Amino acid sequence: MQWQFDKPMHLPQLAPTVWEFCWHNVAALCIFDFEYFVWHSTHHKVRFLYKHVHGVHHQYHAPNSWVTQYLHPWELISVGIFTATSPRIFGAHPLTYIAFQQFSIIVSVEAHIGYDLPFEMHHYLPFWGGSIKHDMHHQKPLTNFAPFYNWWDQIFGWYCPGQLAGGYKPKALLDWEKKEKIRQEKRRAKRLGYTETNGDVSSNGVHSNGVSNGHTPQSNGVANGKAY
Numbered sequence: 392m393q394w395q396f397d398k399p400m401h402l403p404q405l406a407p408t409v410w411e412f413c414w415h416n417v418a419a420l421c422i423f424d425f426e427y428f429v430w431h432s433t434h435h436k437v438r439f440l441y442k443h444v445h446g447v448h449h450q451y452h453a454p455n456s457w458v459t460q461y462l463h464p465w466e467l468i469s470v471g472i473f474t475a476t477s478p479r480i481f482g483a484h485p486l487t488y489i490a491f492q493q494f495s496i497i498v499s500v501e502a503h504i505g506y507d508l509p510f511e512m513h514h515y516l517p518f519w520g521g522s523i524k525h526d527m528h529h530q531k532p533l534t535n536f537a538p539f540y541n542w543w544d545q546i547f548g549w550y551c552p553g554q555l556a557g558g559y560k561p562k563a564l565l566d567w568e569k570k571e572k573i574r575q576e577k578r579r580a581k582r583l584g585y586t587e588t589n590g591d592v593s594s595n596g597v598h599s600n601g602v603s604n605g606h607t608p609q610s611n612g613v614a615n616g617k618a619y
Contacts, residue, residue, distance in 0.1 A: 400485045407484035415487045416494060419477040420539060423495065426473045428543045432536040434466075454503040454529050498539055507556035518542060523553025530554075 407415070434445035441449075447463040460467070474495050478488045501511065502525040513521030520541050528535035534551035537543040544550035552563035560568075 400488070402485055407487050411484065412487050412490070415478060415481050415483045416491050418481060419483065419491050420495065420498075422477040422480060423473050424537055424539045425543065426477070427470065428537040430469055430473075431538070432547075432549070435532060435536065449529065449532060452529050453505055454526060455505045456500050456503055459500050459503045502538060507553075513553070520544075521553070523555060524551075527551050527553045 406412075431445070434440040444463045444465050448458070448461060448466065451458045451461065462470070474492060478491045483491070502520070502522055504522050505526055507523050511521050512519045513523060518541050520535065520537065520539060524535050524541070525538070528551075531551055534549050535544055536549055541550060551567055552561060554560055554564060
């Protein structure tokens with residue numbers, strides 16, 4: 392893959408500075424994160440792409456490290472292109488480039504290990520998703536599309552907090568589930584023909600419990616328990 396998409400490298404006599412090495416790696420990871428976020432969300436939203444391409448990866452609802460590369464060939468090629476070209480945008484030093492390849496593999500495997508380990512980065516960096524975020528994506532496939540950082544999912548409203556070790560649900564996840572339940576109930580009511588005008592009122596003006604404007608409708612000549 393890299394032989395196909397990379398230009399021949401000139402090896403400088405001097406190594407990159409520590410600052411250049413660090414910020415080029417972080418910046419390249421940000422670019423990869425955005426590229427794959429767009430690719431990933433598109434392959435979930437477009438049914439054909441999910442069914443025939445990305446759905447291969449989601450055959451596993453509980454990921455493990457081997458699932459990292461369990462991909463459709465097109466997804467594997469796409470990820471290879473993103474990884475090989477991201478450091479090139481900055482003209483990164485060959486040492487930085489090679490280090491980025493290794494680092495991107497490490498964090499990709501870490502995102503799929505299926506464990507919440509105390510030394511993982513999401514415990515120390517609030518903007519880092521880590522394994523708990525991607526594990527939640529496999530449980531709730533329409534959330535958490537960005538592979539590493541949290542901000543793109545938060546901006547677009549697709550972020551779901553992760554579940555911690557031992558199945559513990561933090562308050563952020565419990566709050567998210569409550570809000571999601573309300574959203575699903577509203578969508579279900581809308582499909583059934585209800586509107587949100589004056590509460591839960593159906594399209595014919597009758598409340599869902601059979602009361603309209605405070606009055607009980609008559610049915611078959613019976614109202615309020617009395618026959619007319």
